[in-house]
Amino acid sequence: MLDSAPTTEKLLEVNNIEVIYNHVILVLKGVSLSVPKGGIVALLGGNGAGKTTTLKAISGLLKSERGDITKGSVSYRGADLAGRDPADLVSSGVIQVMEGRHCFEHLTVEENLLTGAYTRKDGKGAIAADLEMVYDYFPRLKERRKSLAGYTSGGEQQMAAMGRALMSRPETVLLDEPSMGLAPQLVEQIFEIVKKINEEQGVTILLAEQNTNVALRYAHYGYILESGRVVMDGPAAELRENPDVKEFYLGMSDEGRKSFRDVRSYRRRKRWLS
Secondary structure (H helix, E strand, O other), X not given: OOOOOOOOOEEEEEXXXXXXXXXXXXXXXXXXXXXXXXXXXXXXXXXXXXXXXXHHHHHOOOHHHOEEEEEEEEEEOOEEOOOOOHHHHHHOOEEEEOOOOOOOXXXXXXXXXXXXXXXXXXXXXXXXXXXXXXXXXXXXXXXXOOOEHHHOOHHHHHHHHHXXXXXXXXXXXXXXXXXXXXXXXXXXXXXXXXXXXXXXXXXXXXXXXXXXXXXHHHOOEEEEEEOOEEEEEEEHHHHHHOHHHHHHOOOEEXXXXXXXXXXXXXXXXXXXXX
16 A cells, blocks of 8 residues: 655664563564654564564653663664663653553543643644544544543554554654554555554654554555564565565565464574574
């Protein structure tokens, strides 16, 4: 659907980072990636590949889980993000939508959305206008705006988490597992909205996603992580046609659809990580 990034200007750059948890557990082993302004970049891989850790290394949330970047650098618009407070990063235009949604269950949907505007200083009128913009993208939220977030569905909570991020007027959104736990029809709906936000608002998006099939249809560029390393990257259209990606992540091969039992994960690791 989207195959070429709108610009070549590099907004976010991750250069050969290593991340260690609890001073012992090495999770990322030299990850490098770049995100162009106005693009949608997908970070793909299975559970434990290092996708969420990569996003947290960018957003500054590693410290809360006793994680540290021990090597390499992360820069945004050429400025090093080392040691930056996550709240300062939000003010700079970078915000993360966490895996698992993390809504404030005791607040209404609308109150959840308004918490996203906490760092803004451009007045109530601009915030009210952006609230209406969020409701335009997520009409379901307008219907449920007075409901407590804890009593809404998983899909509605995902919409609320994304809408809350938009309320901060971000330049770049780090989107972690937006499809997790959602019905297939809802996954398509969420990604269609991501596409609209990218095209109409010019928001740059880096998304971590296990659903490789859907992610590669909406992204411009993709990186595949395996055991804390980038093992493959390229334009989304090329990755969709790559035989290894088809076999290991899409369940397809030249002979047609394959059973997961027929895919030997150790072959993949031996081929890519040796």
